[in-house]
Amino acid sequence: MTGTLTATSTIRSGKPPSKGWRPGESRLARLFTPVLSVGVGIALWWLVSLFVSPILFASPAQTWDAFIVSLQNGSLVSNASASLFRILTGWVIGLLVGIPLGLLLGSSTWLRRFLDPYVNFLRFIPPIALLPVAILWFGIGEGSKIFLITYSSIFIVVLNAIAGVYAIPTVKRWAARSLGMGPADVFFRVTVPSTVPFLITGARIAMGNAFTTIVAAEMISAESGLGYMIFTARQFFQTGTMFTGILVIGLLGFLADRLLSFVGRRVLARYGTHDSAGAR
Template identity: 45%
Template structure:
């Protein structure tokens, strides 16, 4: 017997099911994660003294106290300025050094021992020398951040230069491009993703360095705030300083990622 396909009822999903399968907004997951973390923190803090592990409420009260008297804002501003100044100087110096060492072999061979040596010496080892040579002012902290940043940026830029396809370089030379033209039109665009990656890594390391530098020689800054909190047995202030560092780092990296995406699009690279 023939079956009339047109008259056969079609199977369909139960009404309303498609509407219920809505995608959860992306921001919900981080919010839930943070709230869950605060809940766990609060539950754990109930088993310890406030000196050992202050609760979220006590930490919030400490933050409000530091905000009202201007201490927290002053500390965040001081640390942010030092980090940005040292990091920017490291990027400005590191990118050209990476480009030149990548393109000039004899320069790379001469600088390689120094780069390989100093990149393994942590910045905290130079804190005392920085204070002796530059004094306890801003210059010593900025110099330490610069030291932290410059090698990371230079090495990542150097890796980008060495990764440029040799065929592209030959094609540029065959079209009459000189060394400078080849550097600007071929090498630099290919190196941009490596340079911006180095800049992001250097930013993270800058936050690692600033605390050590400010603890040793600074009257203001988040590192100084954390050390002062220790002297006054204010553990909640220590937590406020740590959270402020994390928030600052997140904001700095968010801005840098936005600039990175714009830069990569400018050079036609997906990132």
């Protein structure tokens, strides 16, 4: 009955149901399921820790204690802040370079053919393989890590932008030209808005790559950051601190993706469309 009333009110209001809505599903059920999932995960984590040495596998209680200690002495906040600064800086630069480049490559056949060998060659080189070169060019400071994150972000954004341009129906461009739009108007008023879902998808994937890259870079060459924190804890067999760093990385990445998803839904609502990756 509740589902029928909800569906009826939705039809009367003329508003589409919210993302993930199912007939008969209450808001409480949608909130309870993720909480239950996390609870089951922690229970399994605790169960496994009973049969493994704490030196090799930290328990939830051991990890919580290490979290409190690192929070109180300020090491967690300082390391997390250092990593986030590098991630956001490199990621933003990657977007600023990758989005225009991808849109131009998708719109210009000649430019795409000219730069395609470089794009498809460089995108297969892992960012961590360039770490020695980055250190040689930028030193062991922030520059080398920001360079690697930028490198890891650009090509994902470029490829998604190209895919977005390819997905635009040709008739859409023809209609714009028949209405008197010039090439510049078609690009900014047709091509760019139509590729927004693909650009948001590329930005989300690039954010995931940025987190992966920064941890690897900080483990090898850094004096701060979550990767450095995990690597240093390993040297002193501080398993709880290691797990704390791992969990904080996952949590920050999750929150960053949720924020991008939220902003993406607001942006895409202007165009009456949705995220091609299924923003949730």
